[in-house]
Amino acid sequence: MTTTRARRPASALVLVLATSTLLVAGTAPAGAEPGCLDESPPTVIGLPSGNGCDDSTPPDTLLTPSTAPNGAGMVPTATMSFSFTAAVSDADAGPFGFECAFATPAAPSPAWEACTSPVALPAQADAPAGSYGFRVRAVDLGDRSRTPDTNPLLPPQVADTPDEDPTPASLTWGQDTKAPFVFITRSAYDEATPTQPVITTPSVPLRLDSNEPGSTFECRDGERAVACTGGRWSLADPRPGRHVFTARTVDGGGNVSEWADPVEFFVPSDLRRTRGWTKVRGDGYVDGDALRATRRGARLVLPRTAVGELRLIAASGQRLGSVRVRVGRRDWHVVDLSGPRSPLVQHVVIDRYSGMRTGRIVIESLSARPVVVDAVVARPNRFPAGHQRTGADG
The missing domain is CATH 2.60.40.10 (Immunoglobulins)
Incomplete structure (x- = not known):
């Protein structure tokens, strides 16, 4: 007895696949499936059996410049380089790529071009803030080459959202490479x-x-x-x-x-009040005050110091008297304060060419006529070169 097996015609196989496809089409749209990481369509025996799902979460882009612009949007270098990476908020493993665009005053709207990190830009001319701009966006390369609607027997049901970062990382700047004066x-x-x-x-x-x-x-x-x-x-x-x-x-x-x-x-060093002297105030005096004596022999004694030039700053007036000044035990120098009325006159007691001397500075009234003294300039007769940067002395 011979047993024969009936073969299913090819048309029946197509019918089965079509039926399978219609069953898939009758379910909820694939685009609504949560956690979609791959837009590849489902298959049966290597043939598409329905529409795939859409990965609607594109990658983010992180950008790091070699030099960050300052608060005025400027950098002090003619060259810039950029490093960048892709970041995802789901478990998508990619692969990911990048597209870059570099704007200059001559090309303010450049097209996107494929790029890899890092990107080193050629040297540019100095320009105001905002003259240059660099943008980069991460791209899901696997999903960009696919579309969820791949079954020719079904109408499109799944929208293919963009597979690149919709908010590219960017930086604008100007540059100034010349030091000022x-x-x-x-x-x-x-x-x-x-x-x-x-x-x-x-x-x-x-x-x-x-x-x-x-x-x-x-x-x-x-x-x-x-x-x-x-x-x-x-x-x-x-x-x-x-x-x-x-x-x-x-x-x-x-x-x-x-x-x-x-x-x-x-x-100048302001004089401090001592016995025999009273303080007087006035807008024309150094630090707003001076010292007044009305008796002969009233003395002011300043600390020991080295003196190459000595000036007495005092008031002058028709009824004012005289004082005498010396450094240490050297000779006295008489200063007549009578003259046109003025709250501030500089009297050079020892000029800068008279040599150095060291000691206490003594100022003494010479008569009962009033005198008003204000401050002294006591400094070495050395005048260092202008480039020497030292603190105040005297």
Whole structure:
């Protein structure tokens, strides 16, 4: 007896596959499935059996520049490089790629191009903030090459959302690679010592300028940092003694200038009241006050110091008398305070060419006529070169 097996016709196999496809189509849309990481369609015996799902969570992009722009949006370098990575909020393993676009003033709207991290840009010309821009976006390369609607027997049911980062990482900047210059102008003048004028005002007027508008300034008074601003500016309440003032400037790109050639000045030492002297006040006096004596022999004695130049700052007037001044046990020097009325006159008692002497400075009234003395300038007769940056002395 011969047994024969009936063969299922090919048309029946197609019918089975079609039926399987229709069963899949009758379920909920594949795009609604949570946690979809792969847009590959389902298959039966290697043939598509229905629409796939859509991976609607694109990758994020993380960007790191070689130099971050400062608060003004500027960098001090002509070259920039960028490193970037892809980040996902689900378990998608990729593979991921990147597309970059570099905008310049000549090409403000560049097209996306495939790129790999890191990207090093060629040197660029100096330009204002916002002149250059770099954008990069991560791409899900596996999903970008597929579409969920692959079954030709079914109508499209699943929308294919973009497979690249919809919010690319970006950075804009300008650049300034040239260091600025700084200039200091001192308005005080002293005919006797023009390179180190004596300052009798409450503040020291100066002017700070940079060759690049918008620059900021850093200043030093000796070894002490002081806050300062560009243009006309004054150093308030300077302490007595020698001052060496310098400044540097920082431009919008963060470039720092060299320290400027310093300017020097000297602030007198105010006299303190002692027996036989009374304090008087007035706007024209150094620090707003002076000392007055009305009897012969009233003395002021200052601490021991080295003196190369000595000046007495005192009031003058028709009815004022005289004082005498000496350093240590050296000769007395008489100073006549009579003359046109003025709250402040500088009397050079010992000039800078008379040599050094050391000792206490003594000021003594010579008659019963009143005298008003205010401050003294006692400093060495050495005037260091302008580039030497030291603290105040005296």
